Amino acid sequence: MVDSYHMTPEEFRVRGHEVIDWLADYMETVADADIIPDVDPGDIRDRIPAAAPETPESFEQIMSDLDEVVRPGLVHWQSPGWFAYFPANTSPPSILGDLVSSGLGQQGMLWSTSPACTEIENAVVDWMVELLGLPSGWKTAGPGGGVIQMSASDSTHTALVVARHQRTAQGGVDQMVAYTSAQAHSSVEKGARMAGIPHIRLISVDDRYAMRPQALAVAVAEDLAAGRQPIFVASTVGTTGTTAVDPIEAVGAIAREHGLWHHVDAAYAGSAMICPEFRIHQPGLDTVDSYTTNPHKWMFTNFDCNLFYVADRSQLVETMSILPPYLRSQRSEEGNVIDYRDWHVPLGRRFRALKLWFVLRSYGAEGIRHHIREHVHLAKELEERLGADDRFDLIAPVPFGLVTFRHSAGNEATDALALAINASGHSYVTPSKLGETSFIRVSVGQTNTGRKHVDRLWRVIDRAA
Numbered sequence: 001m002v003d004s005y006h007m008t009p010e011e012f013r014v015r016g017h018e019v020i021d022w023l024a025d026y027m028e029t030v031a032d033a034d035i036i037p038d039v040d041p042g043d044i045r046d047r048i049p050a051a052a053p054e055t056p057e058s059f060e061q062i063m064s065d066l067d068e069v070v071r072p073g074l075v076h077w078q079s080p081g082w083f084a085y086f087p088a089n090t091s092p093p094s095i096l097g098d099l100v101s102s103g104l105g106q107q108g109m110l111w112s113t114s115p116a117c118t119e120i121e122n123a124v125v126d127w128m129v130e131l132l133g134l135p136s137g138w139k140t141a142g143p144g145g146g147v148i149q150m151s152a153s154d155s156t157h158t159a160l161v162v163a164r165h166q167r168t169a170q171g172g173v174d175q176m177v178a179y180t181s182a183q184a185h186s187s188v189e190k191g192a193r194m195a196g197i198p199h200i201r202l203i204s205v206d207d208r209y210a211m212r213p214q215a216l217a218v219a220v221a222e223d224l225a226a227g228r229q230p231i232f233v234a235s236t237v238g239t240t241g242t243t244a245v246d247p248i249e250a251v252g253a254i255a256r257e258h259g260l261w262h263h264v265d266a267a268y269a270g271s272a273m274i275c276p277e278f279r280i281h282q283p284g285l286d287t288v289d290s291y292t293t294n295p296h297k298w299m300f301t302n303f304d305c306n307l308f309y310v311a312d313r314s315q316l317v318e319t320m321s322i323l324p325p326y327l328r329s330q331r332s333e334e335g336n337v338i339d340y341r342d343w344h345v346p347l348g349r350r351f352r353a354l355k356l357w358f359v360l361r362s363y364g365a366e367g368i369r370h371h372i373r374e375h376v377h378l379a380k381e382l383e384e385r386l387g388a389d390d391r392f393d394l395i396a397p398v399p400f401g402l403v404t405f406r407h408s409a410g411n412e413a414t415d416a417l418a419l420a421i422n423a424s425g426h427s428y429v430t431p432s433k434l435g436e437t438s439f440i441r442v443s444v445g446q447t448n449t450g451r452k453h454v455d456r457l458w459r460v461i462d463r464a465a
C-alpha cells in the first residue's frame with residue numbers, strides 16, 4: 001500500500017511536456033497518414049483489457065497505448081486533406097486554452113462560482129458580436145446576450161424550448177407547429193421532438209436550395225385555418241447539404257406577422273461573417289430572436305464551442321431558471337451578474353471561453369479572416385475547374401467553402417468517383433444525396449488546408465473520373 005496514488009505536480013510537469021510533444025508530433029505527421037483507419041468493428045476494443053487495472057500502471061504504458069491502441073483507430077479530421085462533412089478544427093492555441101480550462105477545473109454555473117469563467121465568457125461573446133457584425137443589442141450590456149454552449153443542436157433545442165414556453169400561455173402544446181426548410185439540419189426536427197412540439201413542417205426550397213418564403217406563408221395559413229398554433233421558424237445560413245442561404249428578411253416578415261420565434265442556424269457559415277463581404281448572406285438579423293454558430297467548425301477552436309445569442313435574454317432566463325436553495329447567491333440576488341446556468345440545460349459548465357479567447361488573441365481577427373478567405377478562394381478555384389470540365393456538373397452555388405458536384409455520367413459514376421477519392425487515403429470527401437441524385441460534397445476548411453492539398457484532391461478527381 002502506498003500513501004498516495006496521486007500524480008504529483010512535479011511529475012505532471014514532466015508528463016505534460018511528453019503529452020504536448022506527442023501532440024506536436026501528431027500535428028507534424030497527420031498530413032501523411034491515411035485519413036481513414038484500417039480497422040474493423042471491435043479491433044480497438046480487442047486491444048483493451050476487459051477490466052480496469054487494480055494497481056497503477058506506469059505513464060510510459062499509458063503513452064505507449066496512444067500509439068498502439070488509440071492512433072490506429074483514429075479518423076484524421078485534422079488532416080489538411082479532410083474535405084468531408086464540415087471541418088471540426090483544432091489549432092494549437094485552442095488546444096492550449098482547453099488544457100488550461102481542464103487544469104483550472106472551474107464550474108461557471110453562477111457568477112459567484114467562478115467570476116473569471118463568467119466574465120471572460122461575457123467578454124468573448126461580446127467580442128464575437130462585433131467580429132461577426134451581429135446586432136449590438138446582443139451584447140451583454142443590451143437586452144440580449146450570448147452564451148457558449150456545447151453544440152448548434154443544443155442551441156436550436158434551447159430556442160425551441162424557449163419558444164414553446166413563451167407561447168404556452170396562449171394555449172396547449174398539442175397544436176404547436178415549428179417550421180424549417182426541407183434542407184435544414186436534422187437538429188431542428190430533433191430539437192422540436194425533444195421540446196415536445198408535436199408538428200414540424202419542412203418547407204420546400206427553390207432551385208438554389210433556399211427556403212421558399214411563399215411556401216412558408218401558405219403553410220402557416222393552412223395551420224392557422226386548421227386550428228393549429230405556429231410558434232417557431234428556423235432559417236439556415238449555410239445548409240449542411242449545399243450551404244444554401246435562406247432569405248432571413250422574408251422569413252422574418254412572416255415570423256413577425258404571426259408571432260413566431262425566428263431562430264437562425266448559421267452553424268458552419270457563421271464563422272465566415274468575420275469577413276464583412278460575407279454578411280450580404282445574413283441581412284435582417286436585427287429582427288430575429290436567436291442565432292447559433294459554431295467556432296468549433298471553421299474558427300480553429302476545438303469542439304465543443306458553440307455560440308448562442310438571443311435578442312431578449314429575459315425570455316431565455318425566465319424559461320430556464322429554477323432556483324433551489326443551494327444555488328442562492330447574494331450576487332445573483334443583487335441582480336448585477338450573469339448566471340449562465342440559466343442560459344442552457346446543464347447546471348455545471350466548464351471554462352469553454354478560454355479556448356476561444358486563446359484563439360482570437362493568437363490569430364487576431366485578421367489571422368482568422370486570412371484563413372477563411374483563403375479557404376473560400378480555394379473552393380472557388382475548385383468550382384471553376386469542375387465547372388469548366390464537361391465530365392462534371394455543379395450542384396449548387398459556392399457562397400462559402402463548400403463545393404458540390406457530380407459526375408455527369410450519373411449516380412453510379414458519382415458514387416464510384418467518391419469511393420475512388422476516399423480510397424486515395426490522402427483526401428476525404430462526403431458522398432451525398434439530394435432526393436435520388438448522388439453528389440459529392442467537398443468542404444474546404446480544415447485549419448491547415450492549402451493550395452497543394454486542393455491540387456492533390458483535384459488530381460485524384462481528374463484521374464478517377
Ligand code: PLP
Nearest residue numbers: 151152153185187239240265267
Ligand atoms: N446546423 C447545421 C447547418 C449544421 O451543418 C450542423 C452540423 O454540421 C449542425 C447544425 C449541428 O452542429 P452540432 O454538431 O454543433 O450540433
